Amino acid sequence: xxxxxxxxxAAILCIVLVFSVACGGGSTQQAPAANxxxxxxxxxxxxxxxxxxxxxxINIVYQSWNPRADQMELVAQDFANKYPGIEVEYIxxxxxxxxxxxxxxxxSGQGPDVFALQxxxxxxxxxxxxxxxxxxxxxxxxxxxxxxxxxxxTELIRDGSSYYALPLGVGYAGMIWADLSYFTKYNFxxxxxxxxxxxxxxxxxxxxxxxxxxxxxKDDWINLDxxxxxxxxxxxxxxxxxxxxxxxxxxxxxxxxxxIWQSLFTERVFQDGALGVNMYVDTxxxxxxxxxxxxxxxxxxxxxxxxxxxxxxxxxxNDGQNPKTVFTMDWNNDGKPAPxxxxxxxxxxxxxxxxxxxxxxxxxxxxxxxxxxILVNEYLMYFPSRVDMDYTGELSxxxxxxxxxxMDWGANNVGGYRENPYPELKQSIADNLKALAxxxxxxxxxxxxxxxxxxxxxx
Amino acid sequence: xQRRTIAGYMFISxxxxxxxxxxxxxxxxxxxxxxxxxxxxxxxxxxxxxxNYINIFKDPVMVKIIRNFVVFAFFTIIIxxxxxxxxxxxxxxxxxxxxxxxxxxxxxxxxxxxIIGNIFSRILxxxxxxxxxxxxxxxxxxxxxxxxxxxxxxxxxxxxxxxxQWTGYSMLMYYANMLNIPxxxxxxxxxxxxxxxxxxxxxxxxxxxxxxxxxxxMGALGSLKCFDLPYILTKGGPNYATEFFPTYINKxxxxxxxxxxxxxxxxxMLVIAMIITLAQVMLYTRNNKDKELAER
Numbered sequence: 163x164x165x166x167x168x169x170x171x172a173a174i175l176c177i178v179l180v181f182s183v184a185c186g187g188g189s190t191q192q193a194p195a196a197n198x199x200x201x202x203x204x205x206x207x208x209x210x211x212x213x214x215x216x217x218x219x220i221n222i223v224y225q226s227w228n229p230r231a232d233q234m235e236l237v238a239q240d241f242a243n244k245y246p247g248i249e250v251e252y253i254x255x256x257x258x259x260x261x262x263x264x265x266x267x268x269x270s271g272q273g274p275d276v277f278a279l280q281x282x283x284x285x286x287x288x289x290x291x292x293x294x295x296x297x298x299x300x301x302x303x304x305x306x307x308x309x310x311x312x313x314x315x316t317e318l319i320r321d322g323s324s325y326y327a328l329p330l331g332v333g334y335a336g337m338i339w340a341d342l343s344y345f346t347k348y349n350f351x352x353x354x355x356x357x358x359x360x361x362x363x364x365x366x367x368x369x370x371x372x373x374x375x376x377x378x379x380k381d382d383w384i385n386l387d388x389x390x391x392x393x394x395x396x397x398x399x400x401x402x403x404x405x406x407x408x409x410x411x412x413x414x415x416x417x418x419x420x421x422i423w424q425s426l427f428t429e430r431v432f433q434d435g436a437l438g439v440n441m442y443v444d445t446x447x448x449x450x451x452x453x454x455x456x457x458x459x460x461x462x463x464x465x466x467x468x469x470x471x472x473x474x475x476x477x478x479x480n481d482g483q484n485p486k487t488v489f490t491m492d493w494n495n496d497g498k499p500a501p502x503x504x505x506x507x508x509x510x511x512x513x514x515x516x517x518x519x520x521x522x523x524x525x526x527x528x529x530x531x532x533x534x535x536i537l538v539n540e541y542l543m544y545f546p547s548r549v550d551m552d553y554t555g556e557l558s559x560x561x562x563x564x565x566x567x568x569m570d571w572g573a574n575n576v577g578g579y580r581e582n583p584y585p586e587l588k589q590s591i592a593d594n595l596k597a598l599a600x601x602x603x604x605x606x607x608x609x610x611x612x613x614x615x616x617x618x619x620x621x
Numbered sequence: 622x623q624r625r626t627i628a629g630y631m632f633i634s635x636x637x638x639x640x641x642x643x644x645x646x647x648x649x650x651x652x653x654x655x656x657x658x659x660x661x662x663x664x665x666x667x668x669x670x671x672x673n674y675i676n677i678f679k680d681p682v683m684v685k686i687i688r689n690f691v692v693f694a695f696f697t698i699i700i701x702x703x704x705x706x707x708x709x710x711x712x713x714x715x716x717x718x719x720x721x722x723x724x725x726x727x728x729x730x731x732x733x734x735x736i737i738g739n740i741f742s743r744i745l746x747x748x749x750x751x752x753x754x755x756x757x758x759x760x761x762x763x764x765x766x767x768x769x770x771x772x773x774x775x776x777x778x779x780x781x782x783x784x785x786q787w788t789g790y791s792m793l794m795y796y797a798n799m800l801n802i803p804x805x806x807x808x809x810x811x812x813x814x815x816x817x818x819x820x821x822x823x824x825x826x827x828x829x830x831x832x833x834x835x836x837x838x839m840g841a842l843g844s845l846k847c848f849d850l851p852y853i854l855t856k857g858g859p860n861y862a863t864e865f866f867p868t869y870i871n872k873x874x875x876x877x878x879x880x881x882x883x884x885x886x887x888x889x890m891l892v893i894a895m896i897i898t899l900a901q902v903m904l905y906t907r908n909n910k911d912k913e914l915a916e917r
Contacts, residue, residue, distance in 0.1 A: 258875065268662065287878045433748060435769070437859040438747060593861075599859075
C-alpha cells in the first residue's frame with residue numbers, strides 16, 4: 163500500500179510538535195518581562211543593567227517558610243518605597259516543602275534570587291548555590307560589618323572567612339509555656355524541677371486535665387529541642403562535645419538525659435498519645451486557641467502570639483483570662499534551671515545563578531535592617547540579630563514581662579546552639595528519642611545506638 | 622513494504638520519544654545515581670559502587686518497611702476484595718436506592734488523601750478524637766487506644782482507612798464485571814437446582830477471576846507506592862512502625878540529603894514492582910489460555 167504524502171507530513175508534524183512540547187518546558191533562556199515573576203530566568207546582567215537604566219521594574223523572588231505572606235506584604239511594600247525599580251515577589255512554603263522545592267528549582271536553574279535556610283546541614287548542603295556575602299557586606303557596611311550582628315549568629319554562619327548567608331532574627335528553644343489560669347484554679351505552684359513537674363502533672367491529671375504538659379512528639383524537632391535542653395541542663399559542654407564526636411554518647415551524663423526524657427513518657431508527664439500528633443498546629447492550637455492546655459513545650463517564638471493578627475490567638479494571649487508565662491525546667495534537680503538553646507531563625511542566602519545579583523543584595527541588606535525592623539517590631543517574628551536593635555513595638559504588660567524573661571535568657575542563659583549540623587546523627591538521636599518514648603529501648607541501648615551512628619558520621 | 626514500515630515508525634516515534642524522555646531517562650538516571658554518593662544538589666557526585674545498596678540491606682529500617690508493605694498489601698487486598706464483591710453482589714440486585722448507595726460508596730475514592738488523612742487524624746486522636754470519645758461514651762473505655770501513637774495500632778489504622786477509601790473502587794470493578802456475566806448461566810444453574818450461595822461460589826466468583834487478578838495487582842502496586850496516608854497520619858512513625866518505601870525515600874532524599882541512598886531504594890522498589898508486574902502478565906496469560914480452552 164502506498165503511503166500518502168499527507169500521512170508522512172502528518173507524522174513529521176507530530177514529531178515536531180512533540181519536540182517543541184518536550185523542549186519548551188526546560189528553557190533557561192526566558193527573557194523576563196517588566197513584571198515577570200520567574201525567579202530563575204537566566205537573562206544576563208547586561209540586560210539587567212539595561213532594564214534598570216531604562217526605568218523598568220525588576221522583579222526578584224524571595225522564598226522562605228516564614229513570615230506569613232500577609233506579614234511579608236508590609237516588608238515588600240516598604241522595600242518598594244525605598245528601592246523603586248525593584249519589586250519583591252515573596253513565596254512562602256512550609257519548611258519541608260521549601261527544602262524540596264529549593265532542591266529541584268536551584269538544580270534546574272529556576273531557583274529564587276534570595277532564599278532562606280536554617281543554619282547547619284541545610285546551609286552546608288546548598289553551598290554550591292550560595293554566594294559568599296562577606297565581600298558585599300564589607301563593601302556596603304565597612305570592614306567591621308560583623309560587629310553589626312549578635313556574635314553567636316555570625317559564628318553559626320561563618321565558614322572560614324566566608325559568609326554564605328546573613329542572619330535574620332534570633333530564636334531560643336527548650337522552654338515551657340504555662341497557662342497560669344490552671345495554676346490559680348487548682349492552687350498549684352509552677353514546677354521548678356523534674357520532681358515537681360512530675361507531681362504537678364499527676365495532680366493535673368487527677369483534676370481531669372488531659373494535657374498536663376503538651377508536646378507534639380510526632381515532630382522530631384520538638385523532641386530534639388527538649389532533649390537538648392535536658393542535656394544542656396546536665397552538661398552543656400558535654401552535649402556539644404558529643405555532637406562533635408569528642409565525647410561518646412554512652413557517657414553516663416548523656417545516658418542520664420535519655421533516662422529523663424524516657425520518664426516524661428513512661429510516667430505520663432506528657433499527654434497520652436503525644437507521639438501521634440504534630441506540634442503545629444495539632445498541639446499548639448490547644449494552647450493558643452482552645453486554651454485547654456496548662457503547659458506546653460515550645461520555643462521563644464510563641465511570644466509573637468501577643469501581637470498576633472489572628473483575633474482568636476490575640477484574645478487568648480491578651481484578654482487576661484488565661485495569663486501566660488514561660489520558664490525552663492531544672493531537669494536534673496540540681497537547683498539551676500536549664501539554659502536555652504539559641505539559633506539563627508532565618509539564614510538569608512543569595513542564589514549564585516540570580517540574574518539580578520545587585521538587586522538581590524539590595525534586598526538582603528534591606529532585610530537585615532528595615533525588613534528586620536518591621537518583622538521584629540510589628541510582628542515579633544524573631545528576636546533581633548543586630549546588636550543595635552531593641553524591640554520597640556507595643557505589647558501588653560504580660561507580653562512585656564515574658565519578652566523580658568526571654569531577652570534575659572538570650573543575654574545571660576544560653577547553653578549553646580539549637581542546630582545539630584550532622585543529618586545522620588540528628589536523625590539517629592531523633593529515632594532513639596522516639597524508641598525511648600515508646601519504651602522499646604533502655605537509655606543505655608539508645609546511647610549505644612546513637613554512638614554507633616556518631617562514629618560513622620562524616621564531620 | 623519498506624516505506625510502510627518507515628511510515629509506521631514515524632507514527633509511533635512521537636509516543637516513543639515522550640516515553641523515552643519522561644519514563645526511560647528518569648529510570649536510567651535514577652539507576653546511575655544509585656551508585657554515587659550525592660546530596661541531590663551539588664553538581665559533582667562521588668562514585669561509591671554498590672555501597673548504597675549494601676547500606677540499605679544493612680539498614681534495620683528496611684526490615685520494618687518490607688514487613689509493613691507485606692502486611693499492608695495482604696490485608697488491604699483481601700479485605701477490600703471481600704467487601705467489594707459483597708457490596709457489588711448486594712447492589713447488583715434491583716434494590717431501591719442502590720444507585721445512590723453505590724455513589725456514596727464511591728465518594729471516598731475521589732477524595733484527596735491529604736484531606737482524608739487530616740480528617741482521620743482528628744478522629745483517631747487519643748484524648749479528644751471522636752473514636753475514643755464514642756468508645757468512652759458507651760462505656761468501652763478499655764478499647765480507647767492511642768491509635769496513631771502506638772506502633773501496635775498505627776499500621777492497622779492506616780490499613781483500615783485505606784480499605785475505607787478504596788472499597789468503593791473494588792465494588793465498582795466487581796459490579797461492572799458482574800454485569801458482563803450472561804444471565805442464562807444463572808438461569809441454567811437455577812433450573813439445575815443450584816442455590817444462590819452455590820451460584821455465587823461456583824459461577825460468580827470463578828467468572829470474576831480477571832477482576833480478582835486486576836485488583837490483586839493494583840493493590841500490590843498501590844501498597845508499594847503507599848505514601849499519602851502514612852505521611853500525613855504518622856510521618857512513617859512511631860519509630861518506623863508505618864514506614865513505607867516512598868516515605869523512606871522521601872526522608873532520605875529531602876531530610877538526610879542522601880540522594881544516592883534514596884535512588885538505590887527506588888531501584889529496589891522498581892525491581893519489586895517489576896516482579897509484581899511479571900506475575901500480572903503471567904496470570905493474564907494463563908487466564909487467556911483458559912478462555913481459549915473454554916471457547917473451543
